[in-house]
Amino acid sequence: MSARGSVAVVGVAESDLGRVPDHTSPADLMAQAVSRALAACGLRLEDVDGLFATTSQLRMAPLALAEYLGLKPRYFDGTNIGGSSFQAHLAHAHAALDAGLCDVAVIAYGSTQRSVSRAAAAPREVNPWETPYRPILPTSAYALAAARHMHEYGTTRAQLAEVAVAARKWALLNPVAWEKEPLGIDEVLSARMISTPLTVRDCCLVTDGGGAMVLVRSDRARDLGVTPVFVLGHGTALAHQSISCMEDLTTTAAVHSGAAAFAMAGTGPDEMDVTILYDAFTITPILFLEDLGYCPKGEGGHFVSGGALAPGGRLAVNTNGGGLSYCHPGMWGILGMIEAVRQLQGGCGARQVPGAGLALAHGNGGVMSSQCTVIFGTEDTL
Numbered sequence: 001m002s003a004r005g006s007v008a009v010v011g012v013a014e015s016d017l018g019r020v021p022d023h024t025s026p027a028d029l030m031a032q033a034v035s036r037a038l039a040a041c042g043l044r045l046e047d048v049d050g051l052f053a054t055t056s057q058l059r060m061a062p063l064a065l066a067e068y069l070g071l072k073p074r075y076f077d078g079t080n081i082g083g084s085s086f087q088a089h090l091a092h093a094h095a096a097l098d099a100g101l102c103d104v105a106v107i108a109y110g111s112t113q114r115s116v117s118r119a120a121a122a123p124r125e126v127n128p129w130e131t132p133y134r135p136i137l138p139t140s141a142y143a144l145a146a147a148r149h150m151h152e153y154g155t156t157r158a159q160l161a162e163v164a165v166a167a168r169k170w171a172l173l174n175p176v177a178w179e180k181e182p183l184g185i186d187e188v189l190s191a192r193m194i195s196t197p198l199t200v201r202d203c204c205l206v207t208d209g210g211g212a213m214v215l216v217r218s219d220r221a222r223d224l225g226v227t228p229v230f231v232l233g234h235g236t237a238l239a240h241q242s243i244s245c246m247e248d249l250t251t252t253a254a255v256h257s258g259a260a261a262f263a264m265a266g267t268g269p270d271e272m273d274v275t276i277l278y279d280a281f282t283i284t285p286i287l288f289l290e291d292l293g294y295c296p297k298g299e300g301g302h303f304v305s306g307g308a309l310a311p312g313g314r315l316a317v318n319t320n321g322g323g324l325s326y327c328h329p330g331m332w333g334i335l336g337m338i339e340a341v342r343q344l345q346g347g348c349g350a351r352q353v354p355g356a357g358l359a360l361a362h363g364n365g366g367v368m369s370s371q372c373t374v375i376f377g378t379e380d381t382l
Contacts, residue, residue, distance in 0.1 A: 002094040004264055005382045008221035008228035011041030011214035012338040017327045018178055019114050020208040026057045027068045029110030033212035034069065041214055041226045043104060048214075049073050050102030052089035054080040055110055055210075056122040056330055065108060075102040081238065082365020083278055085109075086213075086334035087372030091234040093215050103216065110210030111329035118206050122330055130244055136195050139203060139281070141243035141367035143195035146283035148249040150197065155286065155301035157197050161188035163282040164201050164324050166310035171321025173311065173351035178205055179325040188282075202282040204322075209329035211338050227345045230382060232267065232358075233375040235260025243367040250298075253371040254291035254362060261360075261373040262293070269293045272375075273356040274343045275315060276336040278364035279322040285309070288362055292373065316353045319343060333363030337374060344378050357381050 013036030015029035030053060038044060051073040053061040062076040075096045079088050086107055093105040113121035124137060135141065149155045165185055171177035183201065191199035221228035237253035237260075240246050262268055269275075269292055277285040286300035294315070295303040309317040318324075320339040323332045340359035342348050357380055363372045 002091070002098050004232050004266065005230045005377070006218055007094050007097045007215050008218050008230045009213055009215050009341045009376070010221050010224050010226050010228050011037040011043065012341045013037040013040055013212055014176070014335065014338060015110060015210040017176055017209035018207050020112060022115065024112055024115065026055045026110040026112055026210070027064050029112070029208070029210035030055070030065050030108040030212065031068050033110065033210050034106055034108050037106070037212040037214050041224050043214060045069055045071065047104045048106050050075045050093060050096055050105030052077045052093055052105065052107040053109065054078050054085045057111060073102065081370035083280065083331040083333045084363030084365040084370045084372035085331060086337060087234065087361065087363040087374045088236050090215070090231065090337065090374055091236055091372070094231055094234065097215060097217050105215045106212060107334060108210065108212040109331055109334045111331065112208045113330045114206050114208045127242055130242055138367050139195040139198060142281040142283055143198045144243060145249045145287065145368065146197050146281070149283060149286065152250055153298035153301065157189055158185055159301035159305055160197070160202055160282040160286070161185040162304045162307070163279065163285050163309065164188045166304070166307060166313065167279060167318050167322040167324040169310040170319050170351055171325035174321050174326055177321040177326040178207055179321065198281060204280045204324055204328040207327040207329050209327050211334040213334065213337060213341070229341045229344045229376050229378065231374065232377045232381065233261040233263070233265030234373060235264070236372045238370050240369055241366060246368060250287065252287055252291050252368050254288050254373065257371045257373040258292035258362070261375050265375040267358060267375060272358050272360045273316065274319060274340055274353050274359035275317045276340050276359065276361040277317060278332055278336060278362055279318055279324050280328065280332065280364065282324070284364055285317060292360070292362065311351070319348065319351050319353060336363065337361040340376050344376055
C-alpha cells in the first residue's frame, strides 16, 4: 500500500493550448509538456525511468511517447479510463515509486481534438443498446443526469448556470484560458440547446492541448530546489461503461473514490483550500460536491448558488477556469491536477488562493463511468 506523503510532484506544465498549428500530433504536445515539466524541476529526460501516458488518438501511447523522447523506462503504464486516467496514473506512479520500480515518474497527455475534430480524435464505439436511439454522446448522457437531478431534488437550470458563470470568472484571471469574455446566467440559459436541459454554455470547450507532471520520492523532492507538493491520498472507482447501465443517475462512484482518498490523507472536504472538479458539463461539479461530501445529496444546486464557487465565494473551485472556460482537450484530468499543484506552490498570480495548503483534484471518465480522486498537500500538511 502506498504511503501518505511518500512521493511528491516536483514539476508540472501545460503544452500549448487552444488551437495548435496544423500537423501537430498528440505526441508533439505530450513531449512539449514533458520537456517543460522537467525544466521546471531541473531534471533531464535521461533521469526519467517511469512513464505514464494515454490519449484517445494513440492506441499505444507509452510506446509512442517513449520512442519520441528516446526513453526506455523501467516502468510504464497506459491505463485509459477516460478523463480520470491521470489521477489513476498518479496512484500507480505512487505505488511504483514506493516499490522502487522507478525513481522519476512522468505522467503525460496530449490531444489535437480541436484541430482534427472531436469525432476524429475520439470516434464513438457502437453500443447495441444505445446507438439505435441516436443519442448525442457524451452530452445526452450528462443531460440525463441533469434532468434526473432536477426531477428528484428541484435543481434548476439557473443553478447549473452558476457553475459555468463561476468558471468563467476564474478563467478571466488566467492568461492562458480560452474564454476571454464575461458570462452571465441569462447568457447560459438562452444559449443554443444541445441536449435538454444543457445548452452549449453548459458544455465544456473543445480545444487542443496537454500536460505533464513529474513525481519523485519525497526525500529526493526536497533536494531539487523546488517547492514539492506531496501526494497525501488517492482513490479510484469504476461504475459502468454505458450510461444506460448507471445504477443511479444522481450518484457517481466519486462516493467511493473520495472516501478512499480522504481516508488515506487523513483529511476531509471541509479542510480543502482548493477543489478541482472535472467539469465537462455543469451538472458534474454539482454531483461531485455531493458525492465527495462537501454537501448532502440533493443540495448541490443550492450549494453552488449565489456565486459560491466563483472568486470570493465560499469555496475555490476550478480556479483555472475549468473545462468550461479554460481548456478541454478531450481528457481534462491532468490539467486539473496541474492547477492543484500550482495553487499549492503559490504560483497562480491573480487567481492564487491565499495560504493554500490542501487541494483536491477529482477526475471523471467516460459518461460518469470512472471516478478518481487525489489529495495534495504542502510540507506543512505532512
